[in-house]
Amino acid sequence: MxxxxxxxxxxxxxxxxxxxxxxxxxxxxxxxxxxxxxxxxxxxxxxxxxxxxxxxxxxxxxxxxxxxxxxxxxxxxxxxxxxxxxxxxxxxxxxxxxxxxxxxxxxxxxxxxxxxxxxxxxxxxxxxxxxxxxxxxxxxxxxxxxxxxxxxxxxxxxxxxxxxxxxxxxxxxxxxxxxxxxxxxxxxxLGIPFVIVEAMSGAMGGSRSEEFLAPTPVGEDTFVRSPGGYAANVEAVTTPVPPALPFDDAPAAHVEDTPATPTIETLVAFANEHHPRPDRPWRPADTLKNVVVMLTHPDGSREPLVVGVPGDRDVDAKRLAAQLEPAEVAVFDDDDFAAHPHLVKGYLGPQILGAASETSIRYLVDPRVVTGTRWLTGANAEGHHVFDLVCGRDFTPDGVIEAAEVRDGDPAPDGSGPLELARGIEIGHIFQLGRxxxxxxxxxxxxxxxxxxxxxxxxxxxxxxxxxxxxxxACVDDLGLCWPAPIAPARVHLVAAGKGEEINDTAERLAAELEAAGIEVLLDDRPRVSPGVKFKDAELLGMPKILVVGKRLADGVVEVRDRASGEREDVAVDAVVGHLVADASPAPR
RNA sequence: CGGGGUGUGGCGCAGCUUGGUAGCGCACCUGCUUUGGGAGCAGGGGGUCGUCGGUUCGAAUCCGGCCACCCCGACCA
Known part of the structure; x- marks a missing residue:
């Protein structure tokens, strides 16, 4: 029926x-x-x-x-x-x-x-x-x-x-x-486009994990892919680790006055004016930005944590939170700064950080901060920064963390090329919970x-x-919905367009024949509804095929429209059931 | 949880500034006409104006509390 x-x-x-x-x-x-x-x-x-x-x-x-x-x-x-x-x-x-x-x-x-x-x-x-x-x-x-x-x-x-x-x-x-x-x-x-990306296992715990995403600009998840086939949720992207650098010839670290430079931008501008590099101007990437957050662990205990990233990158809150689960991450507010006078807002530096340091505040860095890299960073005093601070010589992080933002063009971790950012809807997630x-x-x-x-x-x-x-x-357009055949409410939207017994009788007969042939039909048999309204509704409702029985019936012809492509073709009324049945069958190989 | 906005027939909105007993379009019902791109005319039904309180002769309109909803952000399948 x-x-x-x-x-x-x-x-x-x-x-x-x-x-x-x-x-x-x-x-x-x-x-x-x-x-x-x-x-x-x-x-x-x-x-x-x-x-x-x-x-x-x-x-x-x-x-x-x-x-x-x-x-x-x-x-x-x-x-x-x-x-x-x-x-x-x-x-x-x-x-x-x-x-x-x-x-x-x-x-x-x-x-x-x-x-x-x-x-x-x-x-x-x-x-x-x-x-x-x-x-x-x-x-x-x-x-x-x-x-x-x-x-x-x-x-x-x-x-x-x-x-x-x-x-x-x-x-x-x-x-x-x-x-x-x-x-x-x-x-x-289901006929839904999807990509499989590496994922974080998230709040569930566990190890191997992949997400199935339907790519669309309205998606809430950001993922990356490379030309070589790497794909990952942005939270799960790992950063290729550069090789350690020699630092024997590096000058000793030296603290300089840098008044009124609480941001990377002001710092770089000041450094270029008062402490220019011999080889090239200072760039944000030469600075080490240290961001302090307050963690709340599941048992309720609180712990400050400092994250160091190259100064040209922001910390991505989602990536950071994903790395630190199940702890909750909150911004370090003024009260927190007041309670930790060692931490000078805008002038944080790693010299006083780390589990083994005087403050014993945990300090994690971006994977790009490897032994031998040389940084311009805070000196833990208002209006002061330290130059030529060498990782592995002048400070030792407690570990690395994937918290920096991922950008278009960043290298894929498996060497498969530059990453491209895209959005998607998470429609499936599989992971190994383990034990x-x-x-x-x-x-x-x-x-x-x-x-x-x-x-x-x-x-x-x-x-x-x-x-x-x-x-x-994924399927919506200006006119309305457009379902993939396997999940559409019916395969054919049959419009009886116009008045007259012959039109109605033919529509009824075709609907019955199509149903008998295994093709589901949505029949617009509303009396006294104008063809325009029926066409608009057919387009809005989105069955894959629209079959119009109307004025050309006098010539023995009905019209078959493809909702997705908008293509229309006239088909002899006696042939249309066979035509639609053939269309619904899998294409021969 | 921060910031902004909105609550008026089923849906979309006007009316509120300047208080006087609620209106428009769509949808719905009846009749006639119309019938290939959201028809026309005529008639009709349907709303304690989110809620509670206050001011007032009188509140959709002014004042206060509460609730709900939407948008942006923080957070999440």
Whole structure:
């Protein structure tokens, strides 16, 4: 049975809702696929839910195909498992917490590592039971500080999350690869363009990790790629380490008066005027910029940290935060400076920094700051800087940190060429959790020698509702939506344009024949609606093909339009079903 | 959590400065006309003006509190 516009629960909007956010989100609202129910909350209407269910089904089929088994947990969970892993605290305000009538704490789960781990622990005790992969398609909740971008960052969203359980690293590797393959097939089937990038494992802990991103300018994630095939989330980009330099002939470090030079810009200008270099002017890259932040560790303790980067680069707050997780990073405010009088704002230098120093403040530097590099940097006194401070001679950092901003043109870490920055929507994330959760929750099995071993886990997520939004953003144009065939609510939007029994009867007959041939049809059978309105709605709703039965029927001809390309062709009415069936079949090779 | 803005039928907005019992477009209902690019005419239904309090003979309009929502930033699948 075709879907009928005359009875479909939908109302298209001519105007853009005031709270529409992105082009695709606007189109979904205008086309009547979704309704906003509150901040970060959306209702799926029949058309939208149809698309959503198709995405879900593709995901389900490919998960089943790698032998993963579907389960379903409650979204509402007691806090205890999350306390055991520390995430009841770590998740902070982003966790929806609630209390029952007996004052017990609960949460609306943002993700389900803990309960999956405990489930396997409850039922399995032997290496013979492993490996096993379990998944669910479940509504997740995050109390986002600022929900935005329509469906892309809501407070409620649907995620497919799966978890693999293996006895050893080789097993985990195989489970990870199986999921990776399934994800590639899922996104290919959905017809959504994607790139796979190296990622940070983030708040989940763990090691190997990759993200699947749908490239689009409206994406919230920044990633890089090189001509040679390197691709990474900007948070995960590593900096090639230059070789150490000899410094035997370097002059001794010397402190100079540099009044009123609290910024790199003022410092470089002053140095060029009063202490010019013999070979070339001073440049920001010659300076070592030291940024102090305040860390708050999960146990609540606070620690100042200084990060040194070449002065021509800013610290990227996201990269810094990703490196320091699970600690929280905050700017060092005036009160903090007052409490640490050694730290002179604008004139920080490494001489008094480092775990072994008088202040014992941890000092981490950019990987470009290698032994033998020579710097112009703060002298820890108002209006003073030190010149020719040599790394490895005059100061020794406590370690390196990837916190400096990444720029277009920076070299890829694997030597595959200059990096290009781009934006994308994260639609999938796979990573090897390792034993973090198994250890925290004591998931162990007996191995073949009768010895207890801790299970190693992988965690794999796909944002199901987010994919619908990502595809809408990827496919939207001035006229409206345009779905890839595999997830479109119907393959053909059949417009009965004009009045007359013959037009209506023919439209009805073609709809029935197409459905009988396995082609889903959305039939615009609304009486007394002008052709113009039907055309606009057809374009807005975005079925891949629009079939118009109208005035040319008198000549035995109907019109087939391709929504994506806009191409139109006249087809004999008797041939059009065969034409559309052939179009829907896979191309012969 | 900082900064800015907005709350008026289902949707988009005007009215507020200068208080006098609510209006326009879209959508919806009825009738006639129209029918290949969001039709025309006529008639009609639908709003405690976010909320609580204050000022006033009288408040959508002025004053105060609260709430909600949007944008930019900080933070995150």
């Amino acid at each position: 075709p879907l009928r516009m005359s009875t479909l629960f939908v109302r298209t909007l001519r105007e853009e809702p005031a709270d529409a956010e992105l082009p695709g989100h606007t189109a979904l609202l205008r086309a009547g696929y979704i309704r906003r129910a509150g901040t970060g909350l959306h209702t799926w209407l029949p058309l939208g839910h149809r698309v959503y269910r198709r995405v879900e089904q593709v995901v389900r089929e490919e998960m089943d195909a790698i032998g993963a088994q579907e389960v379903h947990f409650p979204a509402l969970l007691p806090k205890e498992p999350y306390q055991a892993t520390g995430r009841w605290e770590e998740y902070g305000d982003n966790l929806f917490r609630l209390r029952d009538r007996r004052d017990n704490d609960y949460l609306l789960a943002p993700t389900h590592e803990e309960v999956f781990t405990l489930l396997v622990k409850d039922l399995y005790a032997s290496y013979k039971d492993l490996p096993v992969s379990l998944y669910q398609i479940q509504t997740k909740y995050r109390d986002e500080a600022r929900p935005r971008a329509g469906l892309l960052r809501g407070r409620e969203f649907v995620m497919k999350d799966s978890y693999s359980f293996d006895v050893d690293d080789a097993g985990l590797e195989a489970s990870y690869d199986a999921h990776r393959g399934a994800y590639v097939r899922i996104f290919e089937r 973090k959760y198994a250890e925290a929750l004591d998931l162990k099995v007996l191995d073949e020698h009768g010895k207890l071993v801790t299970v190693t886990m992988g965690s794999y997520g796909i944002g199901v509702s987010r994919i619908v939004a990502a595809i809408a953003e």
